[in-house]
Amino acid sequence: MSTVAETQIKLTPEHDARPGATVRSWLQDLLPKIVLAPSFAATIVFVYGFILWTIYLSFTNSKTFPSYDITGARAYQRLWRWTFESDPPSSWYTSITNMGIFGFLYILICLALGLFLAILLDQKIRGEGVLRPIYLYPMALSFIVTGVAWKWFLDPGLGLEQTLHQWGWTSFHFDWIKNKDFVIYTVVIAGVWQASGFVMAMFLAGLRGIDGEIMKAAQIDGASTFQLYRRIVIPLLRPVFLSAFIVLAHLAIKSYDLVVALTSGGPGGSAWLPSNFMYEFTFKRNEMAVGSASAVIMLMTITAIIVPYLYSELREKSR
Amino acid sequence: MSAVASPAGQVASGARARTLNRIVIYGLLALFAIFYLMPLFVMLVTSFKTMDEIQNGNMLSLPHAPTFAPWIKAWSEVCSGLTCVGMKGYFWNSIKMVVPAVLISTLLGALNGYVLTKWRFRGHTLVFAMMLFACFIPFQSVLLPMATILGSLGRFGVTLQNATGFNFGLGNSTVNLVFVHVVYGLGFTTLFFRNYYEAFPTELVKAAQVDGASFFQIFRRIMLPNSLPIIVVTVIYQFTNIWNDFLFASAYAGSGDVMPMTVALNNVVNTSTGVVEYNVNMAAAMIAALPTLIVYVVAGRYFVRGLMAGAVKG
Numbered sequence: 001m002s003t004v005a006e007t008q009i010k011l012t013p014e015h016d017a018r019p020g021a022t023v024r025s026w027l028q029d030l031l032p033k034i035v036l037a038p039s040f041a042a043t044i045v046f047v048y049g050f051i052l053w054t055i056y057l058s059f060t061n062s063k064t065f066p067s068y069d070i071t072g073a074r075a076y077q078r079l080w081r082w083t084f085e086s087d088p089p090s091s092w093y094t095s096i097t098n099m100g101i102f103g104f105l106y107i108l109i110c111l112a113l114g115l116f117l118a119i120l121l122d123q124k125i126r127g128e129g130v131l132r133p134i135y136l137y138p139m140a141l142s143f144i145v146t147g148v149a150w151k152w153f154l155d156p157g158l159g160l161e162q163t164l165h166q167w168g169w170t171s172f173h174f175d176w177i178k179n180k181d182f183v184i185y186t187v188v189i190a191g192v193w194q195a196s197g198f199v200m201a202m203f204l205a206g207l208r209g210i211d212g213e214i215m216k217a218a219q220i221d222g223a224s225t226f227q228l229y230r231r232i233v234i235p236l237l238r239p240v241f242l243s244a245f246i247v248l249a250h251l252a253i254k255s256y257d258l259v260v261a262l263t264s265g266g267p268g269g270s271a272w273l274p275s276n277f278m279y280e281f282t283f284k285r286n287e288m289a290v291g292s293a294s295a296v297i298m299l300m301t302i303t304a305i306i307v308p309y310l311y312s313e314l315r316e317k318s319r
Numbered sequence: 320m321s322a323v324a325s326p327a328g329q330v331a332s333g334a335r336a337r338t339l340n341r342i343v344i345y346g347l348l349a350l351f352a353i354f355y356l357m358p359l360f361v362m363l364v365t366s367f368k369t370m371d372e373i374q375n376g377n378m379l380s381l382p383h384a385p386t387f388a389p390w391i392k393a394w395s396e397v398c399s400g401l402t403c404v405g406m407k408g409y410f411w412n413s414i415k416m417v418v419p420a421v422l423i424s425t426l427l428g429a430l431n432g433y434v435l436t437k438w439r440f441r442g443h444t445l446v447f448a449m450m451l452f453a454c455f456i457p458f459q460s461v462l463l464p465m466a467t468i469l470g471s472l473g474r475f476g477v478t479l480q481n482a483t484g485f486n487f488g489l490g491n492s493t494v495n496l497v498f499v500h501v502v503y504g505l506g507f508t509t510l511f512f513r514n515y516y517e518a519f520p521t522e523l524v525k526a527a528q529v530d531g532a533s534f535f536q537i538f539r540r541i542m543l544p545n546s547l548p549i550i551v552v553t554v555i556y557q558f559t560n561i562w563n564d565f566l567f568a569s570a571y572a573g574s575g576d577v578m579p580m581t582v583a584l585n586n587v588v589n590t591s592t593g594v595v596e597y598n599v600n601m602a603a604a605m606i607a608a609l610p611t612l613i614v615y616v617v618a619g620r621y622f623v624r625g626l627m628a629g630a631v632k633g
Binding site (some may be wrong): 028031033034035036038039040042043044046047048049050051053054056066117120121123125131133134135136137138139140141142143144145146148149150151152153158159160162163166193197198201202205244250253254256257260261264275278279282288291292294295296298299302306307310312 | 329344345347348352354355356357358359361364365373377378379427430431432434435438440444446447448449450451452453455456457458459460461462463464465467478482502503504506509533534559562563564565566570581584585589601604607608611612614615616619622623625627
């Protein structure tokens with residue numbers, strides 16, 4: 001803190017009472033806002049303005065190029081119709097069904113595995129310093145790298161299946177990555193591999209924050225380890241569950257790269273998520289209005305999850 | 320923790336149960352360590368094998384005769400689509416994009432955080448909330464307008480080029496991506512600095528103000544020298560995110576020699592002309608992964624802190 005004292009001494013001669021001082025102090029008052037303004041303006045224009053623009057486009061009949069004549073909610077009507085077109089499944093039906101499967105399993109398994117690993121690591125483990133970074137490093141990788149690695153690992157002719165065949169388990173069969181009904185589960189596997197270590201770290205931080213006295217008291221009262229965790233520790237971790245859920249839900253809805261790198265969309269687009277649907281319809285199939293409508297639906301979904309959360313967090317803070 | 324409550328009478332069986340307990344815990348932990356390490360291990364060993372060995376050998380075995388040839392080929396020869404110039408150009412594309420984007424977004428984030436905590440004005444919470452929400456939007460909802468704008472700016476750049484002989488960076492993919500990453504990274508960087516400066520004693524700022532220090536003097540002499548931890552966190556977070564980005568990169572620099580690393584890697588792996596050289600693909604993937612892995616190994620603690628700060632909002 002010595003720097004502060006020095007600066008104070010150096011800065012004192014700045015005071016003066018010349019006539020320009022009022023203008024200067026007025027400028028000084030304005031300066032913080034001027035500094036913040038570009039960032040805020042960029043947010044207004046490039047986030048909120050662009051969202052409105054996308055919403056606008058979703059009500060036009062834009063195909064390859066944007067068109068700005070409002071033609072009604074046709075894009076939404078088509079998406080709505082496709083929502084129920086399950087036989088043969090429309091791309092949209094596949095995308096949202098996959099979103100449901102992927103989102104549910106990804107969040108659930110990440111939470112369960114993360115909590116489980118955190119509890120194991122919290123048992124005064126020797127070598128925790130080695131294990132923790134091993135569990136967590138996938139989070140530093142790009143989804144593309146993760147996809148490439150798992151694509152290789154899950155490839156029936158090269159990866160796990162082949163290896164087990166060589167070891168003598170010749171009846172082993174695992175071709176999910178090439179199977180249109182199961183390919184989405186391989187996305188779950190790779191996604192869980194990438195994010196569960198991070199969830200573990202969140203839970204571990206939560207566990208370390210729990211007052212040891214509470215635990216001791218419960219143990220003295222004769223609570224078993226299982227009871228201790230079920231009745232005391234896990235309820236205390238509620239805020240961590242919430243944060244982890246928000247992060248995972250947000251990651252799940254945004255997942256795009258992983259599907260591309262791991263499955264290239266899967267056989268016949270069977271691994272698509274809504275994000276892939278949006279990209280394909282907008283940039284490849286020249287259905288810009290439909291692509292925009294699907295983006296709006298994604299945004300609404302995230303908003304419904306995030307806004308209540310942010311609202312409660314910010315309100316708690318300012319109280 | 321698990322066996323604290325063992326009464327004196329059952330010491331022997333308690334000790335045995337505890338040993339068993341420990342074995343199970345360590346066994347499980349080791350099993351999961353294998354699960355997390357496996358793909359990286361396979362990627363790494365494959366990248367040092369010859370194609371012969373890959374086709375005839377076991378995925379998990381170590382290379383018999385380790386060779387650097389796949390790495391060299393991945394760096395300087397591998398084909399992305401029809402151009403075979405290796406990953407090196409794309410690697411530099413990523414560097415040229417990441418460095419300015421990280422620096423600019425971090426600096427702006429620091430200034431924003433400083434204003435939002437120490438120079439509060441009416442409605443500062445709303446401004447912050449609006450910037451914070453921007454962190455969460457699916458980028459699909461801004462992808463298309465941004466593409467349109469970047470396209471028109473590019474055309475304007477061509478006009479400028481013809482008129483003045485210089486396009487001022489308009490239409491340059493790297494400049495575009497820097498811009499996009501700064502704009503959509505601002506929410507996070509502002510969040511990081513705002514939360515950090517929130518805990519920074521306001522009295523120091525007040526005192527300096529009384530002594531006549533200006534807005535920027537306070538920032539430069541008082542705030543910045545005390546911000547090292549959060550600067551490291553922010554830089555690492557932004558570096559990882561921007562380096563790993565694929566959506567913006569593929570939408571705005573998706574082909575040609577302007578691609579960043581992630582897009583190039585995806586193209587390399589999906590290039591289907593000729594024999595697929597898995598060892599080269601794996602080496603290319605390792606090259607794409609190395610910068611962020613190195614950052615993680617060197618500064619893992621800060622990396623985790625950044626993720627947490629990005630997760631536990633407000």
